[in-house]
Amino acid sequence: MFSPMVDPELVAPNGPPEEALARAVTAALRAPSVFNTQPWHWRLHDGVAELWADRDRQLATVDPDGRLLVLSCGVALHHARIAVAAAGRHPVVTRFPDPGHAGPLAELRIGGPYEPADEERRAYAAIAARHTDRRPYAAETDIPRETLALLRDAAESAGAHLHVLRDDQVPELTVAAAGASMTETADPAYSEELNVWTHRPSPAGDGVPVETAVRPVPRRVPVRDFAPGADGLAPGGGTDRHARYAVVFTDADDVRAWLAAGEATSAVLLAATVHGLATNPVSDVVETPVARDRLAALLARIGHPQLVVRLGRGTPAQPVPRTPRRAGP
Ligand SMILES: Cc1cc2nc3c(=O)[nH]c(=O)nc-3n(C[C@H](O)[C@H](O)[C@H](O)COP(=O)(O)O)c2cc1C
Structure with a gap:
């Protein structure tokens, strides 16, 4: 804790x-x-x-x-x-x-x-x-239900909703993630954008350092490869078997709702950190219309999916390198 x-x-x-x-x-x-x-x-x-x-x-x-x-x-x-x-x-x-x-x-x-x-x-x-941990999470016990309930409350109090996928819903997320990855990586403009934001000059104070990316390993739900071809962070021994996937969703799908989704995402990530969980926001599944629609179907179309958060037990003994920040507000 x-x-x-x-x-x-x-x-x-x-x-x-x-x-x-x-x-x-x-x-x-x-x-x-x-x-x-x-x-x-x-x-x-x-x-x-x-x-x-x-x-x-x-x-x-x-x-x-x-x-x-x-x-x-x-x-x-x-x-x-x-x-x-x-x-x-x-x-x-x-x-x-x-x-x-x-x-x-x-x-x-x-x-x-x-x-x-x-x-x-x-x-x-x-x-x-708090930091993003892209490694597969440890095969340990499940996240307690009370903790997941707290995360749901955190999202609600910030103006959005959280649906933690049931085990039988995860394969559909896998299909959405694999499809999003295929669509995005086939687009040279995507590869160029990814390359720009993973190879920032050091004074920029932004972007995703290659050392925080994890090389692809077999896992239940594939994650975005931030450093294609590079070594990045060692994936460790986790399997993601007990990882949970939580969808932040909103009633509307406009700028106001996106802002609320962000406030709720912060509330969820910080509460998860307080309760000893490793976290990883996942957005490729909302970036392509087909994947986003699959997520909406998983929500029985009661709302608009805005982001997925992967939650689990990290490996604190091997910390993730810190990501940079800009100097000023
Ligand atoms: C809206 C949003 C979308 C993100 N999408 C992804 C993603 O698809 N995959 C991923 O590994 N991290 C994703 N992240 C995490 C960011 O890459 C990360 O927050 C950033 O690099 C800063 O690192 P830190 O979280 O360790 O401070 C996302 C974060 C936000 C807020």
Whole structure:
């Protein structure tokens, strides 16, 4: 179980709002994002932190509609508000302050004193510890039902839903993932985009380092090969036999829903980290229409699939190298 240590310096509860916001958006830099593009920027002024989508960082081939871009912004928004809440101040969030959607995606302000729940404190501490682990997870016991229920609650409280696939549904995910992989890797523009974001010049502070990619090994549900032909991270002895696959889904399928899906993804990843689970967001299965439709069918079409999260027991003795981050908000 992850120790709930909170850095008391991160957001001074009684400090001026500008300082608290600056520290919160710095914490949000650790947010996971598609291809580690960190496709957002914050504008801080007059006691407000505005969250803007950075369209220059959109993945033209993988994410032509910008849904994973907005989802990634939602993850950063949730990280920032958890940082404020954990410091004992009420995070006041206005989503889409500009109804025409031409402006920022959200605004964050510092409200009055707030008594954070224990889960919020621990979620904040998990921001620094969380990372994507692409190795197959250990063949151990199943994830307790109570933990999965907590993850579902975390997604709901952030405005989206989570469906943990039943064992008999996993083969359909396998078919979706294999199909998505075949479609994407057959497209030279995809290979080019992947190559750009896995071979970043070191000052860029973004992208997926090859050392965090895992070379292909037989597993139940294939994962995206981030470093074709390279060695990457040793896969270890896991089999994924006891991994669980959770689909983040929403009622609608618009920008508002994608932002909520991102906030829910953050809530799920941080709660999973708190409860000692390794995590891996998986988006290739929502990137191609055919695979996304298969996922929708798995949900009995009660909602729109936005992302899958693989969950399981990692191998903490062999840590995954840290991924870089940009210098500023
Ligand atoms: C919207 C979204 C989609 C992602 N898609 C994938 C994916 O398909 N496969 C994968 O291995 N990681 C995926 N990731 C994880 C990112 O690659 C990862 O967060 C990023 O490289 C930063 O590394 P970190 O999570 O270890 O901090 C995704 C993350 C997000 C937020």
